[in-house]
Amino acid sequence: MIETIGLTKKYGSFYALQDLNLVVEDSTVFGFVGANGAGKSTTFSILATLLQPTAGDAFINGISVTKNPQEVRRQIGYMPDFFGVYDQLKTEEYLDFYGASYGIKPKERAVLIPKLLELVNLEHKRYDYVDLLSRGMKQRLCLARALIHDPNILILDEPASGLDPRARVEMRDILRELKAMGKTILISSHILPELAEMCDSIGVIDNGKLIAQGSVHDIQAQLQSEKVLRVKVAGDTQAIIPFFEMDPFVSQIEDQREKNVIQFFYRGTEEEQMRLLQRAIEQKIPILSFAEEETDLEDVFMAITKGVEIG
Amino acid sequence: MKTLVTNPVLIKELKLRFRNLKSFTGILFYLIAMSIFVFGFIFLATSLTGSGFFRPDESFMLFSIMTYIQLGLILFITPALTAGTVSSEREKQTLNILLTTSQTSFQIIFGKMTSSIAFLLLMIVSGLPIYSLVFLYGGVSPSQLFFIFLFYLLTLLAIASIGVMLSTLIRKTIVAIIATYGAMIFMAGVTAFFLLISIQVSQMGSGAPSMSPMAHFWATINPPAVMLTLLQPPMQDQLQSLTMVPIPLWVGYTIFYLLLSVACIFLAVKKLRVNMNKYK
Numbered sequence: 001m002i003e004t005i006g007l008t009k010k011y012g013s014f015y016a017l018q019d020l021n022l023v024v025e026d027s028t029v030f031g032f033v034g035a036n037g038a039g040k041s042t043t044f045s046i047l048a049t050l051l052q053p054t055a056g057d058a059f060i061n062g063i064s065v066t067k068n069p070q071e072v073r074r075q076i077g078y079m080p081d082f083f084g085v086y087d088q089l090k091t092e093e094y095l096d097f098y099g100a101s102y103g104i105k106p107k108e109r110a111v112l113i114p115k116l117l118e119l120v121n122l123e124h125k126r127y128d129y130v131d132l133l134s135r136g137m138k139q140r141l142c143l144a145r146a147l148i149h150d151p152n153i154l155i156l157d158e159p160a161s162g163l164d165p166r167a168r169v170e171m172r173d174i175l176r177e178l179k180a181m182g183k184t185i186l187i188s189s190h191i192l193p194e195l196a197e198m199c200d201s202i203g204v205i206d207n208g209k210l211i212a213q214g215s216v217h218d219i220q221a222q223l224q225s226e227k228v229l230r231v232k233v234a235g236d237t238q239a240i241i242p243f244f245e246m247d248p249f250v251s252q253i254e255d256q257r258e259k260n261v262i263q264f265f266y267r268g269t270e271e272e273q274m275r276l277l278q279r280a281i282e283q284k285i286p287i288l289s290f291a292e293e294e295t296d297l298e299d300v301f302m303a304i305t306k307g308v309e310i311g
Numbered sequence: 312m313k314t315l316v317t318n319p320v321l322i323k324e325l326k327l328r329f330r331n332l333k334s335f336t337g338i339l340f341y342l343i344a345m346s347i348f349v350f351g352f353i354f355l356a357t358s359l360t361g362s363g364f365f366r367p368d369e370s371f372m373l374f375s376i377m378t379y380i381q382l383g384l385i386l387f388i389t390p391a392l393t394a395g396t397v398s399s400e401r402e403k404q405t406l407n408i409l410l411t412t413s414q415t416s417f418q419i420i421f422g423k424m425t426s427s428i429a430f431l432l433l434m435i436v437s438g439l440p441i442y443s444l445v446f447l448y449g450g451v452s453p454s455q456l457f458f459i460f461l462f463y464l465l466t467l468l469a470i471a472s473i474g475v476m477l478s479t480l481i482r483k484t485i486v487a488i489i490a491t492y493g494a495m496i497f498m499a500g501v502t503a504f505f506l507l508i509s510i511q512v513s514q515m516g517s518g519a520p521s522m523s524p525m526a527h528f529w530a531t532i533n534p535p536a537v538m539l540t541l542l543q544p545p546m547q548d549q550l551q552s553l554t555m556v557p558i559p560l561w562v563g564y565t566i567f568y569l570l571l572s573v574a575c576i577f578l579a580v581k582k583l584r585v586n587m588n589k590y591k
Binding site: 048049050051052053065066067069070073074076078080082083084085086087088089093097098100101102103142145149 | 317319320322323326327330331403404405407408409410411412413414415584585586587588
């Protein structure tokens with residue numbers, strides 16, 4: 001389990017991270033969402049014992065990162081957003097070096113390394129120099145490195161950044177496999193829909209503050225005040241727009257005439273929404289469908305970081 | 312000893328260093344330069360006398376010049392090899408990953424430093440056959456050579472410690488290298504200057520030498536001065552008559568540079584990782 005209590009990092013008068021309270025339960029995947037500079041990497045660096053917090057504390061499996069960083073390092077597998085590799089070191093030697101760095105015996109390493117290379121689909125690159133691998137391969141190799149000591153917690157900072165679509169899909173598949181293995185994963189990404197697919201819960205961070213935390217559906221539900229309704233009619237949409245404009249809870253009507261669809265933001269409750277539909281039918285508006293538009297994580301993120309207060 | 316052999320950083324660093332062609336070409340050019348110097352010196356000495364003989368006192372002179380050249384080499388190469396050990400990892404973005412492994416800071420610093428020292432030792436040892444030519448002509452005892460090599464080892468250790476410490480404290484490799492060269496210039500040049508000033512100051516007034524611990528101190532931490540007393544033991548007595556301090560220079564040199572090395576390594580180990588608990 002990962003837990004942060006009042007975690008704060010301050011540079012002069014600037015708060016890179018402010019009073020972060022976060023809980024990631026065992027064997028779950030937690031997505032950390034935020035714009036560049038929001039505080040994601042700062043949080044990850046503190047959890048990886050690379051950065052000293054100004055206040056508060058973080059716990060990995062109940063072990064404090066400030067009081068016992070050496071033990072924390074044994075518990076986590078960390079993959080930074082930017083990393084380099086050593087020149088003139090082969091893939092197998094790269095993993096062997098880190099295996100030795102975690103005190104794994106040579107015989108165990110010899111068994112472990114082929115398995116890890118198979119997991120990240122790099123078994124064919126075993127004897128290639130790491131600096132000659134593609135970006136996607138280096139990312140996968142770095143993930144294999146983070147797994148070498150079999151940690152039950154993985155801290156992955158933008159593991160899919162800079163990858164082409166194919167490499168991204170491969171990375172996602174590996175992460176799914178790790179999730180199935182029961183690893184606790186804390187992952188950040190700016191590819192939000194990808195997180196929505198694999199995360200059990202997400203946290204949205206903006207300007208160093210955690211502004212939303214919960215399951216993907218919970219957070220979407222909390223956005224009800226900004227839900228989008230989509231109405232498809234038989235006939236011209238122009239004729240029905242005045243009817244919807246009269247409703248006090250409707251705003252920003254978008255006319256998609258070529259599809260016979262109008263789309264608008266609706267702030268009313270479910271009961272008020274039901275009454276709107278009844279009135280429309282009474283007015284003999286030829287409605288073919290009246291539905292709530294699915295809000296994806298991208299929309300949630302944009303709405304939240306625009307300043308919509310959530311729970 | 313087992314920890315030394317199984318230190319992952321040391322093994323990795325040695326592997327990378329000896330896979331690099333630059334390491335071997337460096338040793339090759341060093342040996343070529345030494346050979347040209349030694350054979351050139353012998354050729355000149357024998358052709359100038361016209362007798363074809365190479366006298367033991369000339370052999371000793373050759374040994375002394377070679378010893379100073381090798382000291383110069385140590386002072387010149389060690390900063391370049393050690394001052395980038397940590398900062399270059401930082402620049403290549405490999406340091407953060409290394410710091411999240413369960414290796415201790417001491418293991419990392421020790422591995423980095425030992426690999427640099429090992430390479431320099433290889434360089435010095437590879438020059439031994441050329442060095443040994445002086446034994447053909449006599450004038451130098453094996454024990455003298457042994458002590459000179461111990462002196463090299465200590466000097467290497469001290470400079471490597473300073474280099475690794477500055478590499479840990481300073482983020483940019485180039486700045487760390489410049490700072491380490493600055494420390495070398497202080498060790499070899501500035502201390503010699505201070506030594507001369509101190510002797511002059513101590514002789515002011517009566518003109519006769521008086522006790523000057525400062526002059527003795529500057530001589531003690533100056534590698535060329537200590538080397539001179541090892542090559543020419545009577546120089547020790549002469550210096551003693553100037554400073555009136557009866558402690559051999561090599562004693563002070565050993566104590567000072569061992570302490571300096573320990574202090575530098577300690578600081579490097581302390582500063583390699585952030586102190587996570589500092590704010591409490």
